Amino acid sequence: MTQTNDAVDVTRMSLRDSGWIGYTDDAVYIERDGEKIQIANEHVRKVTLQSLRWDLAVMSVLLIGVGGYVAITRNPLVGIAFAVVGVLSMYRTYGNRYALRIQIENESKPVTVYPTYPVECHETIVDSIEGRSRDG
Incomplete structure (x- = not known):
């Protein structure tokens, strides 16, 4: 236009x-x-x-994984908190692709x-x- x-x-x-x-x-x-x-x-x-900030995407997935592991094996509240931070980070990273x-x-x-x-x-x-x- x-x-x-x-x-x-x-x-x-x-x-x-x-x-x-x-x-x-x-x-x-x-x-x-x-x-x-x-x-x-x-x-x-x-x-x-820049297609995607891969370092942040990998960190976000790791946070979600660690949060799931901690929620299952140790402390559900702390694990869910880690997973939520990972999901929010992934959402922001995807939005900035x-x-x-x-x-x-x-x-x-x-x-x-x-x-x-x-x-x-x-x-x-x-x-x-x-x-x-x-x-x-």
Whole structure:
């Protein structure tokens, strides 16, 4: 979807947690939670798509397993508490899957968004940034 915003044509893609990410010939635009971000293509160092934080997923499954073991063999209340923490951690980890991270020059933390269609969004943004840097 292309929209004209302040005399600039922005191709937009929706985000899962409301808002949108878009691009033009010169920049990537992000609008979420009332915050507007504009990142010039020449300042983007790297764009990555992280499918799942496997370390957190494994830790969550281990917490559930330990909680089940403790509930059966030792203390049901403590075991259930461990299992609940594991389930909540797994839910949060699953909710943060397919994170699109944009690393910017001179910034320590990347900008992270969660597109509705992550693979297509990643490919489109990378093609836009690489194509513009080759042309310039």
